[in-house]
Amino acid sequence: MRSLVSTLALALLAATLAASGAIGAQPEQARLTGRVTDGSGGALPGATVTITGPGASRPVAVVTDEVGQYQTPPLQPGTYAVTFEMSGFESRTNPTVVLGPGEVFVLDRQLGLAALAETVTVTGEAPKPPPPPPAPRPPMRTRPQTVPIPKPLLASVCGPDKAADFSYTVGHIAAHRDDPKRELYGPGDVLLLDVGADMGMKAGQNFIVRRRFRYGDKGVSLKQATFGEHTAGLVQVVEATPETSVAVVVYACGEFMAGDALEPFDPMPVVAAQSEGSPQFDDPARIVFGELGRVTSGPRQLMVIDRGFNQGVGRGQRLTIFRRSLGERGPAIAIADAVVVVTRSQSSTIRIERVTDVVEVGDLVALHR
DSSP: OHHHHHHHHHHHHHHHHHHHHHHHTOOOOBEEEEEEEOTTSOBOTTOEEEEESTTOSSOEEEEOOTTSEEEOOOBOSEEEEEEEEOTTBOOEEEEEEEEOTTOEEEOOEEOOBOOOOSOOOOOOOOOOOOOOOOOOOOOOOOOOOOOOOOGGGGGGTOOOEEOOSSOOOOEEEEEESSOTTOOEEOTTOEEEESOOGGGTOOTTOEEEEEEEEEESOTTSOTTTOEEEEEEEEEEEEEEEOSSOEEEEEEEESSOEETTOEEEEOOOOOOOOOOOOOOBOTTSOEEEEEEGGGOSEEOTTOEEEESOOGGGTOOTTOEEEEEEEHHHHTSOEEEEEEEEEEEEOSSOEEEEEEEESSOEETTOEEEEBO
């Protein structure tokens, strides 16, 4: 009897350890977001985006909002097929969209008009009567008043950057104040924050809203992964309780999402380009990523290079983006001009000015001195 009890106890302990290991091994979930437009770039509200793949037991379908924006619920990491459809437009499918753990993948799509057929035959049942009108929504609360911010100070808000080794985060966006079911926010929206007066929040404070994204080799582990930061824009606190705050979106670089981090706003003056100088082709920097991890960019867009103020890079410094012919051994071929707009210790954000070719991740950058 004593031996039987010991055997049962060992079996129960093994089952418990196996279950806890399985739970701990679950990967972080990912999301897919983006914007659907027509051939002229206009928004397509009401378009259907269908996601199929191994991480979903059945297809997941979402519909674009009034500005053509969509966002999926959390998905398991994996490879998915994404189909975009709307009546009167051609359907489009991206067959292999790879979502990594914890990633917010941005996938925009443009749909062309469907070709008209010579004849159309429609058969089917008589249309069903229209559904009853929805119940009226409760009146929205008035938007709180904000303190205007001088436009020159907003020049330092937008742009991607390398994620710092330490965090300036003071809190996060929790939800929309008047519509908790919404997941994307924009200019003028009133948001709830998960930090309040107990942590020093008070009316009139301005905060940068940032979101981390993964770039580079997505096959490595999270400990070895590299991350960039996307700036969604600027919010201003208008009300604070001990544990929560209310803030208004006063400047937007892109969409805001629940969970985005808040950092203190440290405004910088408008960057003024320095004198031309001479490009130093023998000691180049490299472009490491673009906005939201994009690998190509064009005029007026922002990218990040692997040099910062520790290497003598300054705001306003002029740059020449170039490539080398003959397998990196030939002469330098300039493809774009750029200027530094933000610097950190080991990286800088640059704004591309004039181009003769598409700028790509990995292109060389000669600093003018």
